[in-house]
Amino acid sequence: MRLLATYFRRFLKHRTRLVLGILSIPLAQSLDVATTILVGQALDRVRTSSDVDWLTTTLLLLGGAALAHAFFRFWQRWLIVVVSRRFEVELKQELFDHLARLDFAFHDRSRSGDLVSRLTADVEALRMFLGPGLMYTLGAVVIVPISLSWLMTLNLWLGLSIGLPMIAVGVIMKRLTPRLHRESTAVQESLADISHRAQEDFGGVRVVKGYHREGAQARRFDRASAKNRDNQVALGRARGLTHAAINGSFDLTFAVILTVGGLAAIDRTLPVGSLFQFIDLTLKVFWPLIALGWIAGMYPRAVASAERVDTLLATRSALGEREAGEAPEQAVAGALELRGVGFTYPTGTKPALRGIDARVEPGGSLGVVGPTGCGKSTLLLLLGRQMDPQEGAVLLDGRDLRELALPHARGALGYVPQDAFLFSVPYADNIRFGAEGDLSDEEVAELIEQAAMTEEVARFPEGAQTLIGERGVTLSGGQRQRTCIARALARDPKVLVLDDCLSAVDTETERQLLGTLREAGSGRTVVVAAHRLSTVASCDEILVLDDKGSIAQRGRHEELLEAAGWYRDTWEQQQRREAGNREVAEPEGGHA
Ligand SMILES: Nc1ncnc2c1ncn2[C@@H]1O[C@H](COP(=O)(O)OP(=O)(O)OP(=O)(O)O)[C@@H](O)[C@H]1O
Ligand SMILES: [Mg+2]
Incomplete structure (x- = not known):
């Protein structure tokens, strides 16, 4: 309840519309009751009087009341719907902004489908409960007591006897609503599953076709569809039950009115006009009561949604607040330094990087190579402060990235x-x-x-x-x-970080591209990770990582070629392959 109140406070941001909307509710409801009473009394008077003057007055009154009623009804809905839709959009926007700012680690462990359903289904549940929920509750709180007490003054016993089935319908709705919600959530989830599967299959269509898995994927899709069909049937059953219960209570109430009221009318203890008022007011009170039960049943779901949304909003990025930290006083020069950096992924069992020390001067270049999985991408992510190292520090122009505001730490980086x-x-x-x-x-x-x-x-x-x-x-x-x-x-950018992003480009284009990058980037610091060693050959320094995430070798290309080790072996291997490729490409060239 406390949580829902905090969300209700967001509604109060649109105070003027909300107050005007709420004030329209009792006006609309009282006018609604008044028209019934006017017609009922007119019916009785018509039978006893031949004068038409009063009829004109009554008709004018009725017309005025009907118009005013329509106006307030529209106004109330319009204002409250607008407020609730604004609330929805604002909350969605806030959630989206918040989620977008959370760090990699959070997104790695969350399923995007879950996040989407927080953004849509949970926000919608809150909107329904706080917006239309508030409107229908207030409507019922006004019309039910007024109508029932008026009817009791007309005929106490008849009033009491229709009160019972009416309250019963509220109770039935309160019990059935959670079931309706459960079934409709199941339908939504299975629909989401269907679209997730279709999306993944179409997204990976090249893989699916490449492996001739169309049939198997279609069967998986069939199973998801069958589940959705079953859920839809269950939802249909729950809806049918609800409708039957509502209609049954309706009919029961009218049976009571016709039996008790009809007998009284025959006895002439209840005028026909009053009988009309019983029937008409019962119709008018019934729906608000059903809505009241529906809202009561919606309450647990709204609380659960509020909790889930709140948990998300309370999640903090492991990197601290977006605006936290200082902006550097002067423009970024582009000196990068890693000091004793050690990093382990939250889900990892062993460190991805250990004891990394390196330094690149502004305008300098650093190559990072090593066997697959050795930690090249991880190292590059740390440079852009996508994550923070558990040991050591990453420095930009001599300042620990953690001391800088995130936009500054990342802004200088391409x-x-x-x-x-x-x-x-x-x-x-x-x-x-x-x-x-x-x-x-x-x-x-x-x-x-x-x-x-x-x-x-x-x-x-x-x-x-x-x-x-x-x-x-x-x-x-x-x-x-x-x-x-x-x-x-x-x-x-002052610093360009390239993560093996030339692997699919042929060596000639790569050479040309690297030349341009360096030219365009005179004064630009470049850090490049690669599998193809020719990519890093011209770097000022090259780090060779081993499969434990430590630096195995370091130096310039020529120095590394002189020492026995992974770099020289890999270089020779790649040169041989490259030469082989050239021969295949130009079979007649190079032969004597
Ligand atoms: N998000 C993650 N969560 C947990 N472990 C991860 C994550 N990303 C990478 N790892 C692990 O960290 C280690 C280093 O991965 P990284 O991607 O940095 O290697 P790499 O050198 O870039 O590999 P490649 O040459 O294949 O690109 C690997 O053992 C990998 O399994
Ligand atoms: Mg990588």
Whole structure:
């Protein structure tokens, strides 16, 4: 309850609309009751009087009351619906912002489907309970006592006897609502499962087809559909039961009115006009009572949703608050340093990195190589403060990254991840994504040129405006990688971090590209991880990591070639393969 109150406080931000909406409720309800009473009394008077003057007055009154009733009814709904929708949008926005700022580790352990359902289903449950829930509760609180007490003054026994089935319907609704919610949640979950499966299968369509798994995937989809069908049937049953219970109570109440009231009318102890009032007011009171039961049944769900949303909002990023830390007094120079860095993933059993010491001067370059899984990507993520090391420190211009505000720690950095992810937006917008401000078409064209993509982009159906497929599937691996480089260059970063992002580009294009990057980046610090050693050969220093995440060797390319070890072996192997490839590509060349 306390939690729901904190969410209700967000409603109070829209105080004026809310108060006006709430004030309209008793007005609308009293006018509703008044029209019934007017008609009922007129019915009795019509039988005894032949005068028409009063009838005109009554009709005018009735018309006025009906108009005012319609106005307040509309006003009440309109105001409260607007407030509740604003609440919904604001809460969703706040949750989304919060989730987007949480660190990698949080997103690694959360399923995106769960986060989506927090954003949609839980916020919706809160909105329903606080918005329409409040409106229907207040409506019932006004109309039920007024109507029932009025009816009791007309005929005490009849009033009492219809009170009972009416209260019963509220109780039935309160009991059935949780079941309705349970079944509808199950339906939603199975629907989400269906769309998740379809999405994954279509997303991975190349893998599915490559392995001829269409049949097996279709069967998995069938099972998910069958589950959804069963859930829909169960929901239908619960709904049917609810409708039957409501209609049954309705009919029972009318049977009571007709029996007790009808007998009284025949006896002439109850005028026909009063009988009409019983019937009409019963109709008007019934729905608010059903709504009241429905809201009472919704309460546990609203509390659970409030708790879940609250847990998320209370989750703090392991990296501290977004704005925490200092902004550096002067512009970033780009000196990077790792001091005794050790890092273990929250879910990892052994350290991914141990005792890493390294330093790159502004404008210098560092290569990171080593066998797969040795910790290259991890090291690069630490440089952008996507995570904090448990041991040692990462320093930018001599300042521990943890002391700097996150936007400053990351703002100076252009990061190209190992998996070249692109958004399904026009090609140029993927590049603009990297920039802090907006970029002109000429600036984008310049970046495309730097990424050695100009000719290929010109061949796209609509050039730089071509819409890219989901995750970038309509581009080749190498095109995706170079586009990611252009995106990183878009912010003209002081530090460029490249995580094996030239692996799908041929050696010639790579050489050309690295040349441009260095030229364009005179004064730019470059850290590059790679499998292909030619990528790092010209770096000022190269770190060779071993499979335990420690530095096995370090030095310049020439120095490393002189010492026996992983670097020299791998270099020779790669050179032989490269030469082999060249021979296959140019069979007639090089033979005497
Ligand atoms: N999010 C994660 N959670 C837990 N462990 C992880 C995570 N990411 C990587 N690891 C583990 O940390 C180690 C280092 O991984 P990392 O990705 O840094 O290697 P890498 O050198 O980049 O490999 P590759 O050459 O294949 O790109 C690996 O053992 C990996 O299994
Ligand atoms: Mg990697």
